[in-house]
Amino acid sequence: MPTPSPRLTPQRKIILEVLRGTRSHPTADEVYDMVRERLPNVSLGTIYRNLDFLHSQGIIRKLDKLGSQMRFDACIDPHLHVCCIECGKVGDLPADAASVSLRRDAGMDTQCAFRITGHWLELYGICADCLTEHTSG
Amino acid sequence: MPTPSPRLTPQRKIILEVLRGTRSHPTADEVYDMVRERLPNVSLGTIYRNLDFLHSQGIIRKLDKLGSQMRFDACIDPHLHVCCIECGKVGDLPADAASVSLRRDAGMDTQCAFRITGHWLELYGICADCLTEHTSG
DNA sequence: ATATCTGCAAAGGATTTGCACGAGT
DNA sequence: ACTCGTGCAAATCCTTTGCAGATAT
Numbered sequence: 001m002p003t004p005s006p007r008l009t010p011q012r013k014i015i016l017e018v019l020r021g022t023r024s025h026p027t028a029d030e031v032y033d034m035v036r037e038r039l040p041n042v043s044l045g046t047i048y049r050n051l052d053f054l055h056s057q058g059i060i061r062k063l064d065k066l067g068s069q070m071r072f073d074a075c076i077d078p079h080l081h082v083c084c085i086e087c088g089k090v091g092d093l094p095a096d097a098a099s100v101s102l103r104r105d106a107g108m109d110t111q112c113a114f115r116i117t118g119h120w121l122e123l124y125g126i127c128a129d130c131l132t133e134h135t136s137g
Numbered sequence: 138m139p140t141p142s143p144r145l146t147p148q149r150k151i152i153l154e155v156l157r158g159t160r161s162h163p164t165a166d167e168v169y170d171m172v173r174e175r176l177p178n179v180s181l182g183t184i185y186r187n188l189d190f191l192h193s194q195g196i197i198r199k200l201d202k203l204g205s206q207m208r209f210d211a212c213i214d215p216h217l218h219v220c221c222i223e224c225g226k227v228g229d230l231p232a233d234a235a236s237v238s239l240r241r242d243a244g245m246d247t248q249c250a251f252r253i254t255g256h257w258l259e260l261y262g263i264c265a266d267c268l269t270e271h272t273s274g
Numbered sequence: 275a276t277a278t279c280t281g282c283a284a285a286g287g288a289t290t291t292g293c294a295c296g297a298g299t
Numbered sequence: 300a301c302t303c304g305t306g307c308a309a310a311t312c313c314t315t316t317g318c319a320g321a322t323a324t
Binding site for chain 1: 287289290291
Binding site: 142144146165182205206207 | 313
């Protein structure tokens with residue numbers, strides 16, 4: 001059987017262009033607004049579906065830990081995000097700047113123009129129960 | 138004027154007891170179910186309001202980065218959380234085990250019975266724009 | 275009395291989904 | 300033809316809110 005062939009529709013193309021044209025890590029809503037400037041009849045559902053598709057293909061990053069709304073990032077290189085606790089703005093930080101920033105809590109980080117005040121670290125893994133199911137099943 | 142005097146209602150008391158009686162970092166919904174066993178007529182709104190109140194008083198922790206629903210933790214000592222990517226279960230990790238776990242990605246961490254497969258680090262701060270507003274205003 | 279708190283139900287915001295139509299191969 | 304994608308609107312999920320009645324000091 002032939003492999004499924006995703007299509008590069010105008011919507012999909014413009015959504016990706018819009019995302020690649022900004023460094024602001026926009027929400028779906030903000031992407032919607034930007035895309036509508038070029039494609040007035042696009043629907044929000046299409047935005048969500050395409051952002052999801054692009055993410056599933058590894059073409060964009062989905063940032064779901066930066067507030068109440070998801071944000072999206074066309075830059076998939078490993079890097080960290082800094083979130084402003086006042087206005088919610090999201091900035092980038094080169095990966096190798098992390099340890100520097102963590103040690104400098106409450107100091108101004110010259111590399112990202114944010115004064116770092118805190119951080120959040122969370123681990124992912126597989127719990128013992130799920131591990132057992134894997135090995136026994 | 139007298140300081141406001143929050144009351145220790147039965148609802149509030151039981152919610153806190155229930156939360157202190159588990160290490161499962163329950164969602165509001167799960168707290169609701171547990172509380173209803175002792176207080177069948179409690180409402181979900183009351184659960185949310187009290188969890189919020191307890192959090193605002195620094196009595197419990199609110200974990201909003203562990204999936205789509207908020208989770209709550211009566212243990213406010215600094216410690217990390219490990220989230221199972223299969224079933225969503227959340228475990229604890231002593232703070233000083235963090236560096237160990239990060240170095241052991243994909244290895245089994247004996248301290249928390251999770252096999253750590255990844256992590257997420259995010260920074261918080263104040264952006265240049267908001268800093269300017271503070272210093273100039 | 276009065277401020278705090280409750281249960282109920284409705285509202286809210288973000289995201290997902292069902293469906294019939296449209297477009298590419 | 301057939302599959303994939305779209306617009307629209309409704310549905311869903313989690314959380315918050317308005318309100319009238321209840322409770323404690």
